[in-house]
Amino acid sequence: MTIRVGLIGAGIMGADHARILALELPGVTLHTVCDADGARARKIADEAGAAHVSADPLAVISDKSVDAVLIASPDHTHAPLSKACVEAGKPVLCEKPLSQDSVECLDVMAAETKLGRRLVQIGFMRRFDPSYVEMKDALRAGRIGSAVMMHNFHRNVSAPANFTGQMAITNSAPHEFDIARFVLDAEYETISVFRPRFSDPSKVGSPVFMVLSTRSGQLVNVEINNNAAYGYDVRGELIGEKGSVFLRSPVASEIHVDLQAATSYPADWRPRFAEAYRRQNAAWLKSISTGKPAGASAWDGYAATLVAEAGVQSLEKGAPAAVAPVAKPKLYEDRT
C-alpha cells in the first residue's frame, strides 16, 4: 500500500518536502503538486515524479485519489487548508506556524474535536532533530537534574523575501516556542520581547530578544536574528540543577589551512535540519498507516501561535504579556 500525497505549495519547503517524499521515504507516492504558479508546480512534480499538477488546493484536498495532504503554502493559508483537510477526513502535515492568529487555531481544533479524531500534524520538525531529542532524553532520564533555564539562538543569513511586520516573532520564533515547551514539558506564563539597536531599524526581521517564564518556574530566552549575515545558526543550551545539555549542529568536516581551522555554516535551515525533516515526514507517514498521531498536534500549533501573539503585544506595549490559553480539549490530552 502506498500513501498518495497531495502537496500544496511548491516554494522552498514544498520543494524540499517533495524531494524527501520522492527520494528518501518508502511507501509514499507524490500524487499532485499544487501551486498558484503552474510552471513551478510542474517543475517540482517532474522532479519528484508526481503525475498531477493543480492550482486549486481545495480540489486537491477533496480529490478521492489523494489520501493525505502536505501543506507548505504561505502562512495565512495554513489554518483554513488544515481545517478543510480535517473536514474531508484526511491526515495533514501542515508547515509551521498553524496560523498567525490563535482564533484560527481554535477553529482547526474545533473541526478535529467535531470529528473526534486528530488528523493534523504541525511541521515543528525540531521535535525530530537528534540533538533536541537527546536534550529532552537527558532531562527525562534525570541526568542534569531539574530544568532551570533554556537558551535559544536562531539566526538566518537574511530575512526571507516574504517577511513582513513581526514575522521574526510569528514565523521564526514559533520553532523555539515549540521546542522549549516540548523539551521542558511545560506551558508558558509570560513573555517579554525586547528589540536591540540595529543599524537599519526599518529592515524587516530586525533582531528580537525574548524572555519567557513557564508555569513550572523555568526561564527561557530566545534570540531571533533573521539578518545575522554570516550563516544559518541555531544554538541552544538546557541548564539543569546538576548539569547542562548543549546542542551540536551537524558538521561533516573541518578544514585546516593557512594556520586556521574552520567549519562552514549552511545558508539556510534545510541542511541543518535535514535529518529532522526526514524523520518528521517518516513519522507522519507511519502515523497515517497506524492511525496513531505523531509529532506536534493542532494544540501545540495553537500554543506556539498564542505565545507569538502575546510576544507581539509585549513588543508593542513595552511590557511583559501574559499567555492565557483556553482549557485544553480532551482530544489533545495524550502527549506524543
Ligand code: ISE
Ligand atoms: C522559516 O519559515 C523556517 O521555518 C526556518 O526554519 C526558520 O529558520 C526561518 O527563520 C523561518 O523564517
